[in-house]
Amino acid sequence: MSDARNAIFAKIKAADAKRGNASPAAAKARLETPPPQLVPAMGKPAAADALDLFIAKAIELGCTVADCPSFDDVPAKVTAYLNEQDSPLQVMLPMDEDLSSLNWLQAGLTVSAETSRQALDGNTSVTRAIAGVAETGAVAVTSGAKYPVSLGLLPDRHIFVLKVDEITGGYEDVWRLARNAKDNQGVARAVNLIGGPSRTGDIEATLVMGAHGPRTVHIVLIGPTS
Amino acid sequence: MHVTSKDFDEKARAAIADDQLQMGLFVFGKIFPLMRDAKAAELPEFEGLRDSARDIKTNVLENLGTYLDAFEARAEEAGGRIHWARTAEEANSIVERLCEEVGAKDIIKSKSMVTEELELNDHLIDKGYSVVETDLGEYIIQLRNEKPFHIVGPALHLNAGQVSDTFYEAHKKHGRTEKVEDKVKLVEEARIVLRERFKNADVGITGANFLVAETGQIVLVTNEGNADLTATLPKRHIVVTGIEKIVPTLDDLSVFLRILARSATGQDTSNYVSLYSGPRRARDADGPEQFDIVLVDNGRTDMLGTPVEEMLRCIRCGACLNSCPVFSTVGGQTYGSVYSGPMGAVWTPALASVSSAAKLPNASSFCGKCEEVCPVRIPLPSMMRHWREKEFEAHLTPSGQRWGLGMWAWLGKHPSLYRAATNLAGIGLRLISKGRSGKRLATWLPFIGQGWTQSRDLAVPQEPTFLSQYKEGRRR
Ligand code: SF4
Numbered sequence: 001m002s003d004a005r006n007a008i009f010a011k012i013k014a015a016d017a018k019r020g021n022a023s024p025a026a027a028k029a030r031l032e033t034p035p036p037q038l039v040p041a042m043g044k045p046a047a048a049d050a051l052d053l054f055i056a057k058a059i060e061l062g063c064t065v066a067d068c069p070s071f072d073d074v075p076a077k078v079t080a081y082l083n084e085q086d087s088p089l090q091v092m093l094p095m096d097e098d099l100s101s102l103n104w105l106q107a108g109l110t111v112s113a114e115t116s117r118q119a120l121d122g123n124t125s126v127t128r129a130i131a132g133v134a135e136t137g138a139v140a141v142t143s144g145a146k147y148p149v150s151l152g153l154l155p156d157r158h159i160f161v162l163k164v165d166e167i168t169g170g171y172e173d174v175w176r177l178a179r180n181a182k183d184n185q186g187v188a189r190a191v192n193l194i195g196g197p198s199r200t201g202d203i204e205a206t207l208v209m210g211a212h213g214p215r216t217v218h219i220v221l222i223g224p225t226s
Numbered sequence: 227m228h229v230t231s232k233d234f235d236e237k238a239r240a241a242i243a244d245d246q247l248q249m250g251l252f253v254f255g256k257i258f259p260l261m262r263d264a265k266a267a268e269l270p271e272f273e274g275l276r277d278s279a280r281d282i283k284t285n286v287l288e289n290l291g292t293y294l295d296a297f298e299a300r301a302e303e304a305g306g307r308i309h310w311a312r313t314a315e316e317a318n319s320i321v322e323r324l325c326e327e328v329g330a331k332d333i334i335k336s337k338s339m340v341t342e343e344l345e346l347n348d349h350l351i352d353k354g355y356s357v358v359e360t361d362l363g364e365y366i367i368q369l370r371n372e373k374p375f376h377i378v379g380p381a382l383h384l385n386a387g388q389v390s391d392t393f394y395e396a397h398k399k400h401g402r403t404e405k406v407e408d409k410v411k412l413v414e415e416a417r418i419v420l421r422e423r424f425k426n427a428d429v430g431i432t433g434a435n436f437l438v439a440e441t442g443q444i445v446l447v448t449n450e451g452n453a454d455l456t457a458t459l460p461k462r463h464i465v466v467t468g469i470e471k472i473v474p475t476l477d478d479l480s481v482f483l484r485i486l487a488r489s490a491t492g493q494d495t496s497n498y499v500s501l502y503s504g505p506r507r508a509r510d511a512d513g514p515e516q517f518d519i520v521l522v523d524n525g526r527t528d529m530l531g532t533p534v535e536e537m538l539r540c541i542r543c544g545a546c547l548n549s550c551p552v553f554s555t556v557g558g559q560t561y562g563s564v565y566s567g568p569m570g571a572v573w574t575p576a577l578a579s580v581s582s583a584a585k586l587p588n589a590s591s592f593c594g595k596c597e598e599v600c601p602v603r604i605p606l607p608s609m610m611r612h613w614r615e616k617e618f619e620a621h622l623t624p625s626g627q628r629w630g631l632g633m634w635a636w637l638g639k640h641p642s643l644y645r646a647a648t649n650l651a652g653i654g655l656r657l658i659s660k661g662r663s664g665k666r667l668a669t670w671l672p673f674i675g676q677g678w679t680q681s682r683d684l685a686v687p688q689e690p691t692f693l694s695q696y697k698e699g700r701r702r
Binding site: 002004007011012014015016021022023024026027034038042094118136138143144145147149150151153154172178183185186187190193194196197199205206208 | 250253254257269270271274275278282285288289290291292293294296300303304305309310311312316360361362363366379380381382384385386389409410412413414416417420421424425439440441442443449450451452454455457458459469474475476477478479480481483484491494495496497498499500501502503504505506507509510511512513521523527528530531535
């Protein structure tokens with residue numbers, strides 16, 4: 001143990017003795033079985049409302065959303081979006097079965113699985129998310145082979161593929177998914193909640209999109225949306 | 227932490243005379259509080275969440291050792307390394323050593339108040355590293371060699387023209403010879419220049435908004451996503467943060483996420499809310515090879531068990547600054563400390579010293595607005611009062627003020643003299659005052675009263691005095 005660590009803990013102990021409210025057993029128990037906290041109604045919408053709420057909030061955050069009947073239709077939806085954006089018909093994909101097995105060529109798209117910084121910079125990426133959060137409109141992703149974090153950060157356009165039944169209520173639902181997905185090293189290295197395009201308000205408090213990360217975030221939503 | 231709070235008075239005068247700054251401050255002091263109030267009103271549970279946040283942090287401070295211990299164990303399981311630093315010097319040399327280990331040259335950094343407090347950039351730049359801030363506001367003030375204006379908006383005191391001048395000078399060496407003035411184009415220019423830094427940096431340094439004891443994760447909250455690029459691209463990610471940032475569990479974290487952005491910028495959520503633990507794993511396609519967390523004390527444990535312990539609940543949202551009539555009149559630079567406004571008036575004396583920051587707890591109207599908006603319900607005015615008492619005990623109060631207070635106390639103990647003196651003062655005031663719309667105002671006072679009337683008028687008490695009314699039984 002380092003001297004610094006010992007010294008810091010000694011001071012904490014001294015304060016505990018003075019105050020007399022420390023309860024190590026209760027604190028440990030809290031970590032083992034996290035007690036639920038106050039969850040606002042917004043964070044636990046009725047199942048029937050979650051989808052509409054998610055879409056409304058995501059749009060508020062500056063995302064665009066497209067309906068898509070099934071996985072097979074994703075490439076066509078991506079082509080339509082890129083044409084609308086006047087962007088090259090090329091997409092960067094992660095090593096994800098869900099996505100790589102689709103017929104991108106047929107939809108007129110070139111596909112690349114390259115993940116070098118240079119290759120990603122300025123391009124379009126398509127990734128899968130673990131959840132859409134109705135409370136805020138953010139999309140949740142976790143790092144791994146299927147989602148290299150830089151794929152969601154370096155390209156100019158980021159397209160999420162999300163299933164309607166992956167839409168959850170609030171933060172608590174994301175934590176539940178993250179805890180369930182734990183491996184022997186704990187939860188995924190990165191859990192990111194992404195609420196639309198990168199933005200800044202640092203110059204004269206004026207909102208400007210496209211600060212460092214994607215300038216646009218598009219959500220392709222699979223399943224019956226009405 | 228270098229503190230220049232002694233010059234508060236002169237800087238305040240200059241700030242009040244600075245028209246451009248005043249315009250910025252007006253927008254700021256009006257719009258931000260309005261946005262906060264609107265977002266808080268949209269969430270019926272907001273007040274309840276504030277109570278929960280306060281209670282969670284109280285529990286954390288009472289069990290800090292247990293939670294830090296658990297955090298350390300989980301973070302190490304995830305492959306991270308934990309380093310402990312008692313002081314700024316210790317923290318800075320740990321970071322320096324970590325950069326040396328990977329043979330780093332180029333460092334990118336995302337905004338962190340703790341590293342401002344440690345003056346980490348100066349330390350690393352002195353040692354020959356190139357350190358570039360990536361939060362746009364922080365990048366601008368780094369180029370201008372200034373301290374942050376506000377803990378949330380470091381460059382909000384500048385207008386687009388000033389930013390344009392700064393970029394024009396700084397970006398010439400990146401081959402950008404055209405001067406841009408439009409805000410969108412300024413952001414674009416910073417994006418282009420910083421992109422290259424992101425792609426080529428060896429080390430990324432971030433702070434942490436929270437540390438989760440349950441899982442060993444660090445939490446980063448930004449709108450720009452710059453912290454995520456900093457945490458993802460370089461070989462090594464170094465997190466530098468204060469030991470008080472801990473929350474017990476992910477459920478507890480939700481409470482803070484729900485109040486932070488609403489209090490800070492009036493948003494439902496920040497754009498990027500990210501939780502990181504450890505270096506890249508076997509199945510990860512990217513991420514840093516090493517992940518280090520430097521847990522900094524630097525005066526925090528000295529606050530435990532004292533009347534300012536509750537200040538350690540602070541989540542650096544800046545709501546107290548936005549709502550403060552003093553901050554929104556003089557601006558952040560005036561405070562001479564990285565922590566300004568009401569929160570700074572408590573943090574700065576605690577982390578630096580009462581003597582170097584004596585002016586700050588006095589730069590308050592004690593209107594109580596800061597406490598009213600603080601999402602973790604820190605009783606800021608009473609903590610400022612605590613420092614004022616300390617300051618008085620340590621004989622740091624200006625002599626005029628001490629003399630005046632001493633005189634007052636002495637008079638208070640001699641009721642007949644007190645009555646005579648107040649009567650006399652009343653008569654004197656009425657003699658020198660002018661009537662204005664039914665009220666009498668003194669526009670000029672002698673002696674120490676000069677200080678008051680230099681910048682405002684004094685309302686003259688109505689006749690007759692309370693005591694004489696009382697005597698005549700004219701109580702209402
Ligand atoms: S003192 Fe309260 S209001 Fe001020 S920055 Fe800290 S948490 Fe926010």
